[in-house]
Amino acid sequence: MRHILRHWSSVLQRRPFFVLPLSPHRSLCRHASTTKPLRPIMSGPSEPMAVVAPSFSSDPASLAAHAPQVLSNGVNGRQEDSSSDEEMPLSQHTPKKINGANGKRIANPSSSNSSEDDRPLTKKPRVSTGLARKRIVESDSEQESSAGPSSPPAPPVKSATKPPSRSNGAIKPKSKARSPSDSELSSEDERPLAKKGSKAPKRSASPVKKPAAKPRKSYKESSGSEDEKPLAKTVATKGRKSNGSASARVKKEEESEDDAPLAKGKKRASAGADSSTARKDVKKKVKEESGKVKKEVKEEDDEEMYKWWEQGENDGSVKWTTLVHNGVLFPPPYVPLPKDVKMKYDGQSITLPPESEEVAGFFGAMLETDHVLDPVFKKNFFNDFKDMLKEFPPKENIRITSLEKCDFRPMYEHFEREREKKKAMTREEKKAIKEAKDKLEEPYLYALVDGRKEKLGNFRAEPPALFRGRGEHPKKGTLKKRLRPEDIILNIGKDVPIPKPNIPGNWKGVQHDNTVTWLAHWKENVNNQAKYVFLAASSSWKGQSDRSKFEKARELIKHVDKIRKDYTEDLKSKVMADRQRATALYFIDRLALRAGNEKGDDEAETYGCCSLLFEHVTLSPPNTIIFDFLGKDSMRFHQEVDVDIQVFKNIKIFKAEPKKKGDDIFDRLTTSGLNAYLNTQMKGLTAKVFRTYNASWTFQQQLKTTPKNGTVQEKIAAYNTANREVAILCNHQKTVSKNFEQSFAKMGDKVRALKYQRMKLRYQLFTLEPKMKKKRADLAESESDMDDEFMERHEEELREKAVEAAKKKFEKENTKLVAEKEKAQPKSVLDERLKEIKAEFKELAKERKTKKVEPKKGATVEKLEEQIQKMEARIAAARVQMEDRDKTKDVALGTSKINYIDPRLTVAWARKYDVPLEKLFSKTLREKFPWAEAEADADWVF
DNA sequence: AGCGTTACTTAGTATTATTACC
DNA sequence: GGTAATAATACTAAGTAACGCT
Numbered sequence: 001m002r003h004i005l006r007h008w009s010s011v012l013q014r015r016p017f018f019v020l021p022l023s024p025h026r027s028l029c030r031h032a033s034t035t036k037p038l039r040p041i042m043s044g045p046s047e048p049m050a051v052v053a054p055s056f057s058s059d060p061a062s063l064a065a066h067a068p069q070v071l072s073n074g075v076n077g078r079q080e081d082s083s084s085d086e087e088m089p090l091s092q093h094t095p096k097k098i099n100g101a102n103g104k105r106i107a108n109p110s111s112s113n114s115s116e117d118d119r120p121l122t123k124k125p126r127v128s129t130g131l132a133r134k135r136i137v138e139s140d141s142e143q144e145s146s147a148g149p150s151s152p153p154a155p156p157v158k159s160a161t162k163p164p165s166r167s168n169g170a171i172k173p174k175s176k177a178r179s180p181s182d183s184e185l186s187s188e189d190e191r192p193l194a195k196k197g198s199k200a201p202k203r204s205a206s207p208v209k210k211p212a213a214k215p216r217k218s219y220k221e222s223s224g225s226e227d228e229k230p231l232a233k234t235v236a237t238k239g240r241k242s243n244g245s246a247s248a249r250v251k252k253e254e255e256s257e258d259d260a261p262l263a264k265g266k267k268r269a270s271a272g273a274d275s276s277t278a279r280k281d282v283k284k285k286v287k288e289e290s291g292k293v294k295k296e297v298k299e300e301d302d303e304e305m306y307k308w309w310e311q312g313e314n315d316g317s318v319k320w321t322t323l324v325h326n327g328v329l330f331p332p333p334y335v336p337l338p339k340d341v342k343m344k345y346d347g348q349s350i351t352l353p354p355e356s357e358e359v360a361g362f363f364g365a366m367l368e369t370d371h372v373l374d375p376v377f378k379k380n381f382f383n384d385f386k387d388m389l390k391e392f393p394p395k396e397n398i399r400i401t402s403l404e405k406c407d408f409r410p411m412y413e414h415f416e417r418e419r420e421k422k423k424a425m426t427r428e429e430k431k432a433i434k435e436a437k438d439k440l441e442e443p444y445l446y447a448l449v450d451g452r453k454e455k456l457g458n459f460r461a462e463p464p465a466l467f468r469g470r471g472e473h474p475k476k477g478t479l480k481k482r483l484r485p486e487d488i489i490l491n492i493g494k495d496v497p498i499p500k501p502n503i504p505g506n507w508k509g510v511q512h513d514n515t516v517t518w519l520a521h522w523k524e525n526v527n528n529q530a531k532y533v534f535l536a537a538s539s540s541w542k543g544q545s546d547r548s549k550f551e552k553a554r555e556l557i558k559h560v561d562k563i564r565k566d567y568t569e570d571l572k573s574k575v576m577a578d579r580q581r582a583t584a585l586y587f588i589d590r591l592a593l594r595a596g597n598e599k600g601d602d603e604a605e606t607y608g609c610c611s612l613l614f615e616h617v618t619l620s621p622p623n624t625i626i627f628d629f630l631g632k633d634s635m636r637f638h639q640e641v642d643v644d645i646q647v648f649k650n651i652k653i654f655k656a657e658p659k660k661k662g663d664d665i666f667d668r669l670t671t672s673g674l675n676a677y678l679n680t681q682m683k684g685l686t687a688k689v690f691r692t693y694n695a696s697w698t699f700q701q702q703l704k705t706t707p708k709n710g711t712v713q714e715k716i717a718a719y720n721t722a723n724r725e726v727a728i729l730c731n732h733q734k735t736v737s738k739n740f741e742q743s744f745a746k747m748g749d750k751v752r753a754l755k756y757q758r759m760k761l762r763y764q765l766f767t768l769e770p771k772m773k774k775k776r777a778d779l780a781e782s783e784s785d786m787d788d789e790f791m792e793r794h795e796e797e798l799r800e801k802a803v804e805a806a807k808k809k810f811e812k813e814n815t816k817l818v819a820e821k822e823k824a825q826p827k828s829v830l831d832e833r834l835k836e837i838k839a840e841f842k843e844l845a846k847e848r849k850t851k852k853v854e855p856k857k858g859a860t861v862e863k864l865e866e867q868i869q870k871m872e873a874r875i876a877a878a879r880v881q882m883e884d885r886d887k888t889k890d891v892a893l894g895t896s897k898i899n900y901i902d903p904r905l906t907v908a909w910a911r912k913y914d915v916p917l918e919k920l921f922s923k924t925l926r927e928k929f930p931w932a933e934a935e936a937d938a939d940w941v942f
Numbered sequence: 943a944g945c946g947t948t949a950c951t952t953a954g955t956a957t958t959a960t961t962a963c964c
Numbered sequence: 965g966g967t968a969a970t971a972a973t974a975c976t977a978a979g980t981a982a983c984g985c986t
Contacts, residue, residue: 462976470954470977516949524976530948531976545950594952595980598945606978632979633953675981688951688980734954743969892954894972899952922972 306452308540309547309931317515319541323493325447325456328520328533329440330483330503331463334358341414344407345400353392359385359479362466364408365415371468377477378403381466384479447519447535455536456519461488467526471604471634478526487522517541527602538927547931550902552684553692554942559682560693564589566681571646577668581677583650584609584666588690591641592729594632595671595687606630609687610674612665614655623648637731695726695900700942702726703909715913717884719906719920724888726896734892744885749794751878755783756794758871763853765864772861779868791848799841806833897921903929904936911938 334354342349343360352360363372363381371377382403389400400406425433444459464482469475485505492498494512501507508522520533535541556563563585570582587593588609596608607616607629616629623645631637654665671687678685702722707714762779765772773780807830814824847853855864897906903921907929910917917926917933926933 458975460975468955468977473977518949521949527977529977532949534950542951549951597980599979603978608979633977635954671981686981732953737970739969895953924973 305930306540307930307934308544309934319517320449320493320514322450322496323447323491323514323519324449324496325492325499325519326443326459327490327492327499327501327507328461328488329444329459330461330485330501333503334482337361337411337414341410343411344409345394345398346405347407348396348398349410350394350396350398352389352394356385356388356392356394358464359388360406360408361411361415362464362479364411366466367408367412371466371477374476376472376474377466380475380477381479384477388479449535449540452540454539454541457534457536459533461522462524462531469604471606471630473604474602475526481525483522489521491516491518491520538924538930543928543931546928549692550696550904553689553696553902556682556685556689556693557697557942559685560589563678563681568644568646571644571650577673579650580654580666580669581674583647583654584669584674585678586644586647588687589694591627591639592691592694592731593637594691595674597671604630604634606632606634608632608671610666610669610671613661614659614663614665615661617651617655617665619648619652619655621648625651631731635731635733691730692900695730695896696902696905696942698729699723699726699896699901700905703905706909706913708913712915712919715915716919717880719909719915720884720888720893723893723897723901724891726901727891727893730896730900732892732895733890736889740889744882744889747878747882747885751875751882752783752785752790753794754871754875754878755786756791758868758875759783759786760847760853761864761868761871763847763851764855764859765861765868767852768855768859768864769861776865788848792845795841795844795848799837802837802841803834806830806837898925898928902942903932904940905942907932907936908938908940911936 336354336357342351343357343364344350363385366372385403386400394400441459444456446453446455448454461483462480465480467473467475467478467480485501485503485507488501488507489509489511490498490507491511491513498507498510518532518534522531523529524531537543537546567582567585567589570578571586573579573582588595594608596611598611599606607613608631612629616627618626618628620626620640623642624640625643625648626638626640628636628638651665654667659667675686678687678689699722702725703719705722706718710718759782765776765779810825810830810833817824903925906920907917909915910920921929
């Protein structure tokens with residue numbers, strides 16, 4: 001539930017603000033600086049508008065026909081190749097950052113006032129960068145030294161600081177606002193609807209317009225259709241029969257398999273007949289092979305990979321027939337601190353039993369983090385600590401009642417020392433430790449699924465810790481307790497040995513449900529949420545579901561035009577529920593918003609589309625909407641977008657009296673209602689599919705700008721640019737690294753050093769041939785950022801380096817001479833050299849003033865011009881790199897690469913442009929997407 | 943219908959490994 | 965060869981959406 005009162009505004013301040021233009025036509029984009037044309041989907045490297053359509057066929061022509069993002073108007077900016085975009089200078093697209101830093105995750109709402117910035121945040125403030133959509137950052141201090149062609153600062157968004165709350169003293173019930181029923185609307189549009197859920201008068205009375213009449217299935221109903229669950233159950237595992245052949249197995253596993261009557265495994269499979277046959281086959285094969293396999297066991301690896309993607313469709317709810325694994329690995333028991341390490345209370349050292357000492361240590365280890373400054377964190381921690389102390393009090397018979405009197409510093413210092421010690425260990429020691437650890441983990445690394453060896457993801461029981469919720473989580477700081485076997489339920493093959501926990505105790509339960517993919521499961525005590533042990537991302541289970549996710553997104557291509565047409569019409573529906581649904585869908589499609597399920601009271605207050613509140617959306621006539629809210633992980637979504645005028649009008653209605661701050665915008669909409677509707681448009685369609693679809697589609701369009709004849713590096717840069725556009729679309733952010741500023745400045749100096757060299761070359765050229773000043777007027781201008789101060793400093797640095805080098809060289813020479821039994825050079829030789837250096841730099845200083853540089857020996861006009869040209873190229877390259885670095889500093893590319901971009905796009909692109917795949921996918925990603933490599937050739941299209 | 947539960951995907955950050963740099 | 969910068973991986977929180985009970 002959400003509270004009516006929340007301090008939203010205050011909370012919002014720190015995220016970067018993107019301006020995202022929604023309008024389809026470029027021409028609409030009048031405020032280039034602040035608002036852009038709508039195109040979440042595609043902004044080109046040159047941003048905007050290249051709205052291109054998704055296509056279901058590989059035919060390029062048809063590609064053009066489906067515009068993902070396109071709006072209602074028929075003509076939208078879709079273009080097959082965004083020629084127009086390309087014409088745009090990059091700089092224009094570069095986001096302008098309005099201002100400097102903002103923290104990424106909103107820290108503390110309560111503190112939210114203007115001075116927020118001063119507070120220590122958990123994270124460093126991030127500097128916004130602009131991307132395709134420009135992000136406007138709340139203004140704070142710094143003026144970003146952004147490299148790129150600087151864009152003019154965008155005008156501050158008015159709502160940026162604080163979302164306007166327009167409610168005036170309307171009489172509101174304390175709970176959610178309700179809106180008048182449709183029938184009360186004077187004109188259909190003018191009033192807000194009633195609250196979703198019960199209280200509002202249902203729209204029954206209202207005249208139903210055509211779309212409304214559409215029977216919408218509830219999701220339950222729809223589930224009856226083949227797709228949903230039933231289907232899965234009916235179908236048996238087709239593709240599975242061949243698996244048994246899989247390969248070498250580990251001996252232990254084999255034995256267990258042999259012992260286990262596999263045939264029994266089946267119980268609940270409603271799949272009955274089929275699956276049991278399949279199962280028998282498996283068993284048979286296993287038996288047949290077991291003999292020879294055993295012999296091969298030693299070499300263990302190299303089993304050939306199970307190519308599930310070559311096995312035909314796999315549907316179903318039966319996920320396995322045999323499943324063998326070793327359960328979870330518990331962390332080692334707590335080791336008490338040395339006797340001399342004690343926390344203090346009120347100045348006095350106290351001795352804690354291990355149980356409470358461990359908890360104290362969790363907090364002690366965080367002493368240098370911002371958590372210890374957080375009131376909620378402290379309160380939750382201290383409550384749990386006190387509870388622990390009740391049972392395990394200090395030996396001194398002291399009652400601990402105040403956190404402020406606790407001094408954990410001695411513990412902290414101990415941990416620091418331990419860390420140092422560890423760091424100081426020799427390579428061998430470290431290796432030995434690692435080996436011991438690997439050995440311990442070895443049995444847990446793999447499971448045997450239908451006879452195949454499959455890697456596990458997380459096989460470790462989560463160690464105890466203080467819960468670190470993200471954003472303003474009410475439970476942060478709470479003790480997450482140590483797990484025991486009694487907390488854990490295993491899911492494992494029916495007639496297979498039950499593993500023994502690596503610490504004393506017995507499993508809470510053991511089940512044999514072959515319709516699910518988890519191997520172990522427990523309830524975590526902080527939020528009472530389930531945690532699971534699953535197979536790794538590289539496993540066939542994950543691979544199959546990943547692939548079907550992308551296939552579903554590709555299927556959407558076929559339906560999206562119709563869906564867009566429908567929701568565009570429904571934007572004007574007389575039925576408010578439909579109108580809200582259409583409006584929400586518009587946002588989900590164009591802005592890649594998440595669905596926005598309802599959340600509980602004891603969670604951080606974050607939002608998605610369906611749960612947006614009054615204060616999250618601000619209207620700015622004529623058709624601009626400003627979003628400002630915290631999404632998943634409390635990441636701020638702050639964008640300004642030009643929208644279809646009807647959308648603008650709708651939001652105005654949805655926000656009209658009597659709604660006020662704290663009320664839902666879409667009071668008649670729920671995620672399940674929305675998804676039920678989507679399911680009628682396309683089987684299996686849900687809100688999240690739009691994110692996948694738009695991300696992959698955008699990526700595909702963006703890749704079209706790859707330079708065919710560029711270097712590999714240039715091509716990769718184009719790839720990364722495309723990746724970045726997708727990340728921006730999805731609002732994937734990361735904290736700006738704490739050294740960013742420093743390393744960025746360093747890069748800037750490098751560029752200037754290059755410019756300095758170029759300057760010297762220019763002066764030589766002009767000194768050699770004064771006429772060139774006219775002829776090459778382009779070279780006559782001086783470097784804009786090459787001031788005396790820099791040059792002086794730079795020359796000084798060069799000089800110091802030269803001196804160092806000379807000294808080293810001298811020593812080296814002498815060492816060598818001595819080694820060869822010859823006489824070392826006298827120090828005077830060195831002095832002489834140093835003198836020369838000194839003279840040289842003196843000359844440089846003089847040149848700096850006179851701007852005349854004596855040409856080097858053998859210099860000619862041609863040679864100098866060539867050198868200058870080379871230097872320019874180096875400068876340009878360095879600048880591009882800098883710009884890129886700046887633009888990417890707070891954008892996380894990995895998330896979209898892992899979850900949203902169809903890997904076949906990458907594979908196809910790599911093949912088409914002849915770029916080694918390993919430059920694009922890390923080892924784990926390649927292991928995750930073997931199916932993509934198998935099926936995508938250079939011409940593959942999404 | 944409403945709401946808690948279950949299963950699984952998506953997400954940012956902390957930690958560790960690798961590479962770049964001196 | 966040691967250290968700093970960067971990339972990869974590990975970790976676990978936080979979403980989505982279906983399920984299932986009343």
